[in-house]
Amino acid sequence: xxxxxFAYILHKDGKADDSxxxxxxxxxxxxxxxxxxxxVIGAGAGLDAVCAEAAGIYPQVWKxxxxxxxxxxxxxxxxxxxxxxPKGAVLLLPHTTFGMDVGPxxxxxxxxxxxxxxxxxxxxxxxxxKVVRQEFSGQASTHLQxxxxxxxxxxxxxxxxxxxxxxxxxxxVADKSAEVGDLAARRRFVExxxxxxxxxxxxxxxxxVSIGRGFGDKENLPVAEELAQAMGxxxxxxxxxxxxxxxxxxxxxxxxxxxxxxxxYLALGISGSFQHMGGLKGNPFIVAVNKNPKAPIFQVANVGxxxxxxxxxxxxxxxxxxxx
Amino acid sequence: MEIxxxxxxxxxSAENEIEVKADGSDIKREDxxxxxxxxxxYAVEEAIQIVDRVGGSVTVAxxxxxxxxxxxxxxxxxxxxxxxxxxxxxFEGSDGRGIAAILAAAVRxxxxxxxxxxxxxxxxxxxxxxxxxxxxxxxxxxxxxxxxVKEAGVLRIGREIEGGNQEINEIQMPCVLSIQTGINEPRxxxxxxxxxVAAVEIPVLKAxxxxxxxxxxxxxxxxxxxxxxxxxxxxxxxEILQGSTDEITAKLxxxxxxxxxIK
Ligand SMILES: Cc1cc2nc3c(=O)[nH]c(=O)nc-3n(C[C@H](O)[C@H](O)[C@H](O)COP(=O)(O)OP(=O)(O)OC[C@H]3O[C@@H](n4cnc5c(N)ncnc54)[C@H](O)[C@@H]3O)c2cc1C
Ligand SMILES: Nc1ncnc2c1ncn2[C@@H]1O[C@H](COP(=O)(O)O)[C@@H](O)[C@H]1O
Numbered sequence: 001x002x003x004x005x006f007a008y009i010l011h012k013d014g015k016a017d018d019s020x021x022x023x024x025x026x027x028x029x030x031x032x033x034x035x036x037x038x039x040v041i042g043a044g045a046g047l048d049a050v051c052a053e054a055a056g057i058y059p060q061v062w063k064x065x066x067x068x069x070x071x072x073x074x075x076x077x078x079x080x081x082x083x084x085x086p087k088g089a090v091l092l093l094p095h096t097t098f099g100m101d102v103g104p105x106x107x108x109x110x111x112x113x114x115x116x117x118x119x120x121x122x123x124x125x126x127x128x129x130k131v132v133r134q135e136f137s138g139q140a141s142t143h144l145q146x147x148x149x150x151x152x153x154x155x156x157x158x159x160x161x162x163x164x165x166x167x168x169x170x171x172x173v174a175d176k177s178a179e180v181g182d183l184a185a186r187r188r189f190v191e192x193x194x195x196x197x198x199x200x201x202x203x204x205x206x207x208x209v210s211i212g213r214g215f216g217d218k219e220n221l222p223v224a225e226e227l228a229q230a231m232g233x234x235x236x237x238x239x240x241x242x243x244x245x246x247x248x249x250x251x252x253x254x255x256x257x258x259x260x261x262x263x264x265y266l267a268l269g270i271s272g273s274f275q276h277m278g279g280l281k282g283n284p285f286i287v288a289v290n291k292n293p294k295a296p297i298f299q300v301a302n303v304g305x306x307x308x309x310x311x312x313x314x315x316x317x318x319x320x321x322x323x324x
Numbered sequence: 325m326e327i328x329x330x331x332x333x334x335x336x337s338a339e340n341e342i343e344v345k346a347d348g349s350d351i352k353r354e355d356x357x358x359x360x361x362x363x364x365x366y367a368v369e370e371a372i373q374i375v376d377r378v379g380g381s382v383t384v385a386x387x388x389x390x391x392x393x394x395x396x397x398x399x400x401x402x403x404x405x406x407x408x409x410x411x412x413x414x415f416e417g418s419d420g421r422g423i424a425a426i427l428a429a430a431v432r433x434x435x436x437x438x439x440x441x442x443x444x445x446x447x448x449x450x451x452x453x454x455x456x457x458x459x460x461x462x463x464x465x466x467x468x469x470x471x472x473v474k475e476a477g478v479l480r481i482g483r484e485i486e487g488g489n490q491e492i493n494e495i496q497m498p499c500v501l502s503i504q505t506g507i508n509e510p511r512x513x514x515x516x517x518x519x520x521v522a523a524v525e526i527p528v529l530k531a532x533x534x535x536x537x538x539x540x541x542x543x544x545x546x547x548x549x550x551x552x553x554x555x556x557x558x559x560x561x562x563e564i565l566q567g568s569t570d571e572i573t574a575k576l577x578x579x580x581x582x583x584x585x586i587k
Pocket of ligand 2: 331386388420445447450453
């Protein structure tokens with residue numbers, strides 16, 4: 001394949017994100033002999049550590065350092081990438097809040113194909129790349145095809161391209177900071193406000209009774225609370241429950257909520273979107289109750305019950321109380 | 325402030341079991357319940373609240389089949405002042421960039437200070453807003469969960485980032501923002517509200533009205549094409565407990581005890 005591939009390295013506090021090693025796996029699915037260039041953009045002392053880390057994974061690292069890039073403001077980084085990437089470049093990005101901010105506009109500016117939230121890559125045939133995506137919150141999958149001879153921006157879902165065995169790449173770091181040029185944006189980064197800590201810390205709980213939109217109505221909340229109480233567990237939830245203000249943000253499990261590591265996780269009326277599952281770590285024992293036998297949650301749960309939560313959960317609560 | 329909100333009519337994924345057609349050409353659409361994309365509903369509510377505070381007007385625009393009119397009307401019942409239906413057989417098969425090109429053309433025909441989209445729609449692409457901004461050469465911010473109107477054409481906005489932290493930015497108008505759920509509490513729309521706008525004329529714009537050529541939009545203009553829908557081969561998956569409720573709860577309690585789920 002003629003086009004040069006690039007991988008955008010997300011980093012924080014002088015450490016590369018896990019996506020750094022996943023993007024190289026994704027690149028090799030496009031072309032087994034791919035030697036993508038890692039693009040490291042930032043500022044400060046930590047940047048060299050990130051470059052060194054990237055050089056362990058990628059044969060080539062491009063470093064762009066500038067004080068104005070201390071925080072990854074997509075509105076500064078997009079024009080920078082547009083300037084420094086060669087014509088026809090294929091750029092891999094993680095599908096994170098940064099990737100969503102920078103990627104679509106960059107594809108337009110580069111006049112390249114945009115392949116969002118890719119979960120699988122079938123490979124390249126001639127100039128046609130075939131990838132796998134999910135739609136309808138994971139209820140259906142699709143193949144997308146794109147002619148990438150004019151370049152592509154590909155955003156990759158976290159966890160879908162497991163890192164390969166670490167073989168040290170012994171990469172070279174090229175300092176390209178001189179090419180940064182003028183940095184001006186009509187969006188100015190001000191600060192990051194940390195999420196509030198709530199009344200309970202669900203990240204420390206061993207057993208979580210987690211509820212989703214399938215609970216239907218706020219009045220049904222006690223149904224979950226009674227089960228949690230009987231089990232000695234705590235109630236957590238998916239995002240719509242917080243959006244609807246039934247529970248506070250500190251109870252939300254997922255990429256934009258908390259990352260939890262319980263031993264046992266009950267997912268009640270939760271479909272199992274990747275943003276929700278992204279907050280569940282440590283390989284817990286997952287029990288899913290959902291009225292839709294095809295709900296994606298059943299793919300990842302250990303045990304499933306196809307039932308209406310409002311009918312089933314009170315029965316389960318009774319049984320737990322009896323068992324004690 | 326003149327605000328355009330882009331709204332899409334989508335199968336309501338909370339209401340529907342989505343099934344793929346046997347030939348993989350599409351999902352089975354016959355019995356689906358459609359509604360306005362969840363994220364777009366928050367965007368319309370936010371636009372209405374901004375206009376309530378600082379004046380101006382809200383226009384909602386939707387690209388789709390003539391049925392898309394129902395979501396435009398619904399959002400007008402919420403309080404949007406104007407609607408636009410962008411419908412043309414030439415739009416069919418557009419990729420994200422094609423959709424963005426149609427919306428950008430609609431923006432150019434107006435005099436908007438602010439364009440809002442949802443963070444993502446039913447295909448989960450999260451791409452259209454950023455593309456519209458790039459086509460217009462306006463600044464962009466995604467996943468916005470707070471908007472404060474400052475003086476002199478500047479908005480103070482919050483972006484929801486990983487962990488639920490909030491990234492505060494100042495952005496110059498005109499700009500495009502994609503809205504994250506939870507930014508507000510969308511008002512309820514009752515039958516009476518819908519009736520009130522039932523007779524309102526909603527302008528329909530076609531490719532020619534927007535000055536769009538066939539090569540830019542629709543199937544012909546799409547660089548990214550959906551080859552098929554499919555159901556991935558089921559993995560190990562969950563062991564589905566069978567039997568009467570009594571049997572299932574008994575089994576489940578045993579399992580939970582064994583795994584340390586009951587304290
Ligand atoms: C940038 C971004 C970040 C996000 N971050 C998060 C996050 O951190 N956490 C999170 O959870 N989501 C997050 N989301 C939202 C996510 O995409 C989904 O929309 C959300 O997880 C869906 O929640 P849910 O499963 O409760 O609802 P739905 O997807 O609507 O699922 C409801 C389920 O309940 C079932 N059901 C309905 N009624 C019943 C009944 N009576 N009995 C049994 N089952 C029933 C349905 O079959 C369905 O499977 C994020 C989205 C974006 C764009
Ligand atoms: N057909 C459409 N009509 C109007 N707006 C749309 C359409 N498709 C996408 N959008 C807007 O773009 C946002 C993001 O969609 P997507 O990039 O497809 O995930 C949606 O929330 C809408 O605001």
